[in-house]
Amino acid sequence: MVAKQDGSARLLKLLSTGEQDLAAQWITQVSAGLAGRISRAELDRELNELFTALVEALRAGGQDAHGEELSELRALLTELSRNRARQGFTPSETALSVFALKHVLEPVLEGGTKDDVLAYLRLSRLLDDLGLFTIETYTRAREEIIAAQADQLLELSTPVVKLWDGVIAVPLVGTLDSARTQVVMEKLLQALVDTGSEQAIIDITGVPAVDTQVAQHLLKTIVAARLMGAECTVSGIRPQIAQTIVALGIEFGDIVTKASLADALQLALKKAGVEMISPAGGRR
Amino acid sequence: MTERVPILRIGEVLLVSIQVDLDDQTVMNLQEDLAEQIVARSARGVVIDITAVEIVDSFVGRMLATIAAISRMLDAETVVVGMRPAVAITLVELGLSLGGVRTALDLEKGLALLGRSNAGRA
CATH class of the missing domain: 3.30.750.24 (STAS domain)
Structure with missing residues (x-):
């Protein structure tokens, strides 16, 4: 338990190192990937919320992507994925929002201690799970849209x-x-x-x-x-x-x-x- | 004691309005009663109103065909009126097309149909 707490603290430290900077870099990277199809201000709001939720979750000791502590983060991600699915983004573009954080964190490793590397790996595993969660939600949202459209088509196409x-x-x-x-x-x-x-x-x-x-x-x-x-x-x-x-x-x-x-x-x-x-x- | 379906007379037409759940005994009684009534009142037509029937099975489907056949033997024409869409779909899925039975959307149209065909016969 102590080790787990310790791990969380380290993850937290990793993220807190230049918190503003990290978030800004993250946003830049994501917006580059989305090729300006979503407004900077909206992206700013979405990702800052995500970042805060992630830090909060880690502070609460969350390590597991399906755990209790990350429920708020998951709710935010669900909303994000659904919006992306509706706006017609591809699954990669949606998952990019999560994975880009890993890229942004990479420079931290340079000159970092062995513990930093371990912490990074743990965080990266967490982000992987969250990324998969995003894709799953995205797919589900897409399927719902398709089902709704099929129903509408059925209704529309048979007037008496x-x-x-x-x-x-x-x-x-x-x-x-x-x-x-x-x-x-x-x-x-x-x-x-x-x-x-x-x-x-x-x-x-x-x-x-x-x-x-x-x-x-x-x-x-x-x-x-x-x-x-x-x-x-x-x-x-x-x-x-x-x-x-x-x-x-x-x-x-x-x-x-x-x-x-x-x-x-x-x-x-x-x-x-x-x-x-x-x-x-x-x-x- | 099973329920009996009432048979009403309107002029030369007998009206059977089915308001109860049909079990086998009720159906058998109805067939018997109807045959007797057609002869006793020398009816020329029979209208079976199934507006209130929501569920049918193959037995009820066959009953309609049988009643129509019996009535025809006694020189009375049968019209089934007020069949609900769900009932019609069920009968089709069961493969019962009620070949010899005439149908009408509601009681009024059914009586009109009988009136026309009786006028044609007279």
Whole structure:
């Protein structure tokens, strides 16, 4: 225990030797690595806070990067990593903030005693752990961002629009997979209930390719809508897609398919009992 | 004593509104009662309202198909109304497409559907 205290004291001494100087050098080094993409003042504040927290932690006898004493330092690092991840910095640039302190401390070794070297090594191990912690946090923040974006995309890409009283449409854009189809299916069915529509049009103009799985998903959605008492029309089938569907031997059975959304709307309106009359008086 | 699902008459149509959890015995009773009522009241249509049903299994799915088949034998058409999206998805996942059953979004549309098809028949 005494040895540990001793080690901490030495680390502390190492850092305290020209404290202001060290911090300033550290900041310079980090800002050079970040190529001016973050303002000097902000960096100043961040790193000074880190430095103070580190000194405080060592004063409290902290030696272990996952220990109690370093919790405040870790909180600061977490915030830093998250900010860097959001601002689009690379992992190396993020970890640099921690590792640069090691570089700055190197000159202290020259002419230092054996104890100084030992203290430096111990500190460097601590900084290594903290650096890894930074990268881990950075990665986690990135993953959270990606997951959030995927969710948003799922939400954005499946609007249900009301075309007419009793007619709704789902314009599908992008590749259909199981997760998306599930969302589309639920949204469409809920929209049928909410709007009391008996006609639904699924427009697949924006779907780049249809394979057996996508067709299966579409069929399921249509059968579910039928169970609820609504009729579905599939529209926007491009020539190549029609060829693929036939080549794959997919049977759409008695499900009505139309080449364009306009045709599907016309059919849906007719089924909904809406009659269209042109201003000239002739029927369409 | 198992609960019995009430069967109401509106003109020539029998209305079955399912408000309770369906266990097997209730379903069997309903099938029996309904068949009797269709004959006794010479009904031309049956509306099964499942708005309140939140959970279905394959047994309930089959019940709907069976009731529709029985009614058709007795010259009454069956319309299932008010199916919730979650129920519809479950039935599709179970592979039950209820081929012979007609469906409508709500009771009003179901009655209108029966009215139209009866008018067509008369």
